Every structure is written in C-alpha cells, then in structure tokens.
Amino acid sequence: MSSGESRNLHAHGDEELCEAGMSLYARALREGSVPRDDGEAAPCLLDLGLLHPDTDDERRLVPTAPAVALPRLLRTFDERIAEERRREARLAEVFEPLMRIEGSHTAVTDTPTIRVLRGKGQIDLAITEALAQASEELLAIQPHNGLASKTLGTALERDQALLDRGARIRTLYQHPVRHTPPVIARYELLRGDVEARTLDEVTERLLVIDRAVAFVAASKDRTAALEVRTPALLTFFVTTFERLWRLATPMHPEAVHRPSLNGVTPRQHAIAALLVEGHTDAAIADRLGLNIRTARVHIAKLAATLGSESRAQLGYLIGRSGILEARDQET
Incomplete structure (x- = not known):
C-alpha cells in the first residue's frame, strides 16, 4: 500500500490523535523507536511531529518527548485561533460600511x-x-x-x-x-x-x-x-x-427610607428571604450587591434580633417569626 493510500484510509482531523496513533506513539516512547514501516499505519504521528526519522538509522522513527510536543501543538492551535479572529475582524471591517447602506431594494426582514x-x-x-x-x-x-x-x-x-x-x-x-x-x-x-x-x-x-x-x-x-x-x-x-x-x-430627587419592621431592616428582610431559600453567604452578597463581609454582619444582626444561636436555627426562626409574610403584606 502506498503512503498516499494509507493517508486516505487514515483520514481524520489534523488536530486529532487516533487510537492507532496513540498506541504507536506510546510504544515508541517505551521502546525508544519503532520501524519506519509501522509509521505508515498512523501518518498523523509524522504530520503532528510526534514521530520523526532517526538520524542514525533511517529505517526507524523516534518519538518527540510529550513535554516538547504538547506546547508546540498548542502554540499551533493558538496561531490558528488568532488567524480566525483576524479574519473575523477583516470581514467586519469590510461589511461595516455596507451595513450602513439602506438601499430601497433591501427587504425589511434583512435589516x-x-x-x-x-x-x-x-x-x-x-x-x-x-x-x-x-x-x-x-x-x-x-x-x-x-x-x-x-x-x-x-x-x-x-x-x-x-x-x-x-x-x-x-x-x-x-x-x-x-x-x-x-x-x-x-x-x-x-x-x-x-x-x-x-x-x-x-x-x-x-x-x-x-x-x-x-x-x-x-x-x-x-x-x-x-x-x-x-x-x-x-x-x-x-x-x-x-x-x-x-x-x-x-x-x-427625594429619597424615601423604608422603616424597619419588628426590628428587622429592609436589607435584613431581603437577606432572610435568601437564607430561607438556602443561599450561601457569598451568593447572598452577590445577589444584593454587597461584599461578603457586610452580608455576614447583617446576617449576624438578624440572628441576634431573632435570638438565633446557629444557622439552622436562624432559618427556623425566620419562618416562625412571620417577618417575610409581614413584609409581603406591607408591599
């Protein structure tokens, strides 16, 4: 079988390493080299530079160290991505003036x-x-x-x-x-x-x-x-x-401040609602636009107001206190 026929039968993406190629590459790493003829079964190894001719014996192929091959391959892919981005930028630049043209023959659905x-x-x-x-x-x-x-x-x-x-x-x-x-x-x-x-x-x-x-x-x-x-x-x-x-x-132009209800401030009420839903301190802070330290201070104040000594007890006391229902009725 010629090398061209071998490549046609072995066709796959040049960024892939097939099972046959993986097996032969692993064998070459273990043994130090493999016969050149064996390389015809996995031409992807030569294409990717994972195997190359032995300078001392042209009948054998020696492996490139994985630590050398991987960064080189990744660099190649990065260059392809960069080129695609440059191509996108060029296309966008070409089409930008065209998109501003409102021709009478352009269908409404094309806008x-x-x-x-x-x-x-x-x-x-x-x-x-x-x-x-x-x-x-x-x-x-x-x-x-x-x-x-x-x-x-x-x-x-x-x-x-x-x-x-x-x-x-x-x-x-x-x-x-x-x-x-x-x-x-x-x-x-x-x-x-x-x-x-x-x-x-x-x-x-x-x-x-x-x-x-x-x-x-x-x-x-x-x-x-x-x-x-x-x-x-x-x-x-x-x-x-x-x-x-x-x-x-x-x-x-005129600020209105919502009053506390039963000793619970509006912000503490919002925190209580999220605590009952099971959110973490970090999630509560993110949802309410607070830093996590401030959120924890409010949680501690809420716990003190309700007489809670633990996180589990706090959730129970929030439910029993009726503060969520009271605020909903108020709004």
Whole structure:
C-alpha cells in the first residue's frame, strides 16, 4: 500500500490523535523507536511531529518527548485561533460600511435587529451614538457590581447632554448604591428631569433609549453586549422596567427610607428571604450587591434580633417569626 493510500484510509482531523496513533506513539516512547514501516499505519504521528526519522538509522522513527510536543501543538492551535479572529475582524471591517447602506431594494426582514457588540470600546461607542441621537427618554438598570467611578464620570457628560435636550432619565439601582459617594455626587451634579430608585435585586445591565434601541449586557465581565432594535423585545424590556420601577424605593430627587419592621431592616428582610431559600453567604452578597463581609454582619444582626444561636436555627426562626409574610403584606 502506498503512503498516499494509507493517508486516505487514515483520514481524520489534523488536530486529532487516533487510537492507532496513540498506541504507536506510546510504544515508541517505551521502546525508544519503532520501524519506519509501522509509521505508515498512523501518518498523523509524522504530520503532528510526534514521530520523526532517526538520524542514525533511517529505517526507524523516534518519538518527540510529550513535554516538547504538547506546547508546540498548542502554540499551533493558538496561531490558528488568532488567524480566525483576524479574519473575523477583516470581514467586519469590510461589511461595516455596507451595513450602513439602506438601499430601497433591501427587504425589511434583512435589516439586522439584534447586533452583538464585543469589547468595551465598541459598546461605549454604540451607546454614545444612540444617546447622541436621543431626545425623549433613557431607562436604565444598573447592578451594583457594574458601577465604577470612571464609568460614572463618562456617563455624566452623556446624560447631562441628553437632559439638556429635554429628555427624561430614570434609573434603577440596588439599595447599597444609596450609600455610594460617586453615585450620590452624580445626582447632585445632574440638572433636569432625572429620577432614581432602588431595589434589593435588579436584572443585569439594561439601557433603553427612546424605546427604539436597547443595550443588554451579554457577559458577566461586560465585554459583550447586545444592541436590540426588535419592537417586541423593546416592549418586553420597557414593561419589565416599569413593573420594577413601581416596586422600587425612591432615591432621587427625594429619597424615601423604608422603616424597619419588628426590628428587622429592609436589607435584613431581603437577606432572610435568601437564607430561607438556602443561599450561601457569598451568593447572598452577590445577589444584593454587597461584599461578603457586610452580608455576614447583617446576617449576624438578624440572628441576634431573632435570638438565633446557629444557622439552622436562624432559618427556623425566620419562618416562625412571620417577618417575610409581614413584609409581603406591607408591599
């Protein structure tokens, strides 16, 4: 059988190591070399550089050490991935001006209504462009873990420009933001029709601009987002925002502070509800926008209020106290 026929019968992806190849490679490692003819049964080993001719005996093949071969193969795959990414970037660059052309012969169904944005630079640019064209309203949901002083500074200029054009801004945060100096300072500086409210929990970051376009976070690290122009989805986002807005506690322009109930603060009530659901301290902190140390302080205070001496007893006392039902009836 010729080497070409052997390769055709042995065809598989060049990133794979077949069973025959694995067996022959292991044998070569154990014995130090294998006959060259045996290599015809697994040409992938030669292609991957796992076997190579013995310089002292051309009739035999010697193995490349796994510690040498693996990094080299991984580097090859990394280069392929990098090349694919460069190819994607080139295609995106070529199609970008074409996507801006609104020809009369383009069918309505061909118009993209959801666009994936990658990288904070592209996301910020898209949001800035959309806000620059807006004149009516900005609805925003901002989780506590997405706030940063630098981001707030950039947003301040954009938002003030929008307010100066007569638009309205409403934003939902989590309760801990009420005590965040950069956010407090932001609202002291903004002039116009701007309101903010807070909740125990909110969704991931959402911006709805003039009810015509929305930006939704698509990754935890905020390096990906969706630009949405689908009418049905925009209606859903607005409806969700309005329902959360009605449940939220005013923070600006006039703050309203919810009173404690039976010695239990609103934040401790939220923690109690999550404790009953079985969440860990870390999960509770993440859900409520707290650091874990602060969450544990509130849990300890709640335990002291209810007279609990253990975590298991705390869950029982929360249920028996009726504080969850009382707060639900209040709201």
